Amino acid sequence: MLDIRLIRDDPAAFDAAMARRGKPTDATTILDLDRRRRELLTELQTGQARRNEASKAIGAAKAKKDEATAATLMAEVASLKQRLPELEAEETQVGGTLDTLLATLPNLPLADVPDGADENDNQLVHERGTRPTFDFPIREHDAIGPAIGLDFETGALLAGARFTLVRGHAARLARALGQYGLNVLTRDYGYEEVVPPLLVRDEAMFGTGQLPKFAEDLFRTTDGRWLIPTSEVSLTNIVREKILAASDLPLRFTALTPCFRSEAGAAGRDTRGFIRQHQFDKAEMVSIVEPDQSEAEHERMTAAAEDVLTRLELPFRRMKLCTGDMGFSAARTFDIEVWLPGQDRYREVSSCSTCTDFQARRMNARFRPAKDDKGSEKATKFVHTLNGSGLVVGRTIVAILENYQQADGSVAVPSVLQPYLGGLNRLEPRPANG
The missing domain is CATH 1.10.287.40 (Serine-tRNA synthetase, tRNA binding domain)
Known part of the structure; x- marks a missing residue:
């Protein structure tokens, strides 16, 4: 607001x-x-x-x-x-x-956000990592995935389009990625792990800006609750209607949860494969900070998401989104896009935004600054909120399949994930009738 x-x-x-x-x-x-x-x-x-x-x-x-x-x-x-x-x-x-x-009005863009209409006007900040080279025909993830355990046909049979049954090696890889992402965020970046509700009330969706404008992008239950499109909703609303002490800040939360999106505005986009699903897992980051700390926190959060990819040895780039491509609640957004050699392009794998006090006003989330030199109480102020994708499991699987693909159809396992897979260093394709 x-x-x-x-x-x-x-x-x-x-x-x-x-x-x-x-x-x-x-x-x-x-x-x-x-x-x-x-x-x-x-x-x-x-x-x-x-x-x-x-x-x-x-x-x-x-x-x-x-x-x-x-x-x-x-x-x-x-x-x-x-x-x-x-x-x-x-x-x-x-x-x-x-x-x-x-x-219904979006957040105001910060001064350094580039003007523009859509993703074509986004600004490159930097590129990291080395793109792999191959001496065999490169395949896209939807051609590699079925032999590794991405069962698109059964997923569609069970639930319809944009659902995938993940089994075998792919399921183990998904579990490994989720645990790896949480460990990096909690152990190395100090985020507190949370297991939040996956169903929330109208007030929570309003607080983070999904309602009232984007109801068609959400799934609603028969009792009027909403399936979360991201755990940003649950995590940010932890401070709803609260007055925090300055000494409580910053608060940093992370959660690995399923996310549910109707993709109402995405007809015809990414209909093949594992890129745009109605249900996917994501390790989210949320920070609650004092206003004068939000700039530094935005960089810290984005660097954490980049570090996750750096350790996976996946090439990526950071983009600063233009005014026409930012989300409703964001005042500035950095997208991290991972290189997909099968598609010969970068694709978004993380999005990190500072929302200034926009969400806090909708949630009435405030803090009381420290007393002045005379010991007098200061008036409360709205906190600043930030959110970002620490690791989107599905899209990271896509990146691993395409960047680590081998000529024989197998997929090499990034070294940092091997301990989570019992030392397994290669995902072998299943037999055709397996």
Whole structure:
């Protein structure tokens, strides 16, 4: 949620920022609603105070047997009792309209975010690693995967398109990747491991920005809960409606969970293989920090995701997303794209975003700064939230299959994963009838 004071203070800058995000707005409409709501609140408060004052005065007038004054006051109170509910109803309507409008507006981009319409305008930050070379025809993951245990046909038979049954070597690889990712994030980067709910309420989805605008991208249960599209939702909402002490920060959480996405807006994209699934596993990172720490935390988080790939010896690059390609809640996003030799291109495998105080305002998540030199309490402030993919299991499997493929159809195992696979250094293809 955006800070209405920013819009009041500089409406032209607000409109310009929204235009950068490809969301033309007219701050005048927002400010007219804001002004009317404040007028109504002032009138309500004045009317309520006058009603209370007049009610007391009625008793005093009657005690003095001043019936004329008492009658005048009673008429005034009666008028106020009729008018105040009307004001309350109008304030509720105007406030609801304003809140709904603000809830649909994306976060403002930070100054260093490049302008642009889509992924073609994203900015290269750096490339890391060495792309492998092959002396045999390179295959894509969907050609390699079935012999390793990616059963696309059975997955579709069981659940429909964009579901895969993962079995055998591929299942062991998925388990190894999940544990490896969690170990790096917890042991080396200090993230606290969490096992969160996979089903959440409307309020949690609203807090991180999935609702109300992106309901069609989600799965909803019959009792009105939502399957999480990422554990960012559960982890970030840990601080919902809380006032933290400055000494509590930073908070860093990680969770390895299934994620569920309807992919409503992805028709025709990546219909083959394991790239874009309705269900996938991901080790997520979430950080809750003081505002002056969010810049450094964004770099730290992105470096952690890069380190995961560096240890796997997978070539990748970091991209800074342009204004038109960022997510709804993000103020700046770095995508990490892994090299896929079978596709002869980079593909996103991690996305790390700073959301500034945008999600915190939706969740009412605050902290109390340390006392000043005189020992005085300072006013609470909204925390800053960040989130990132530490390791997306499915897409990392895709990268390993394509980068570590062998001429005989087997797949070499990255050295850091071999201990998780009992020392296995190669995934051999199953027999055709296996």
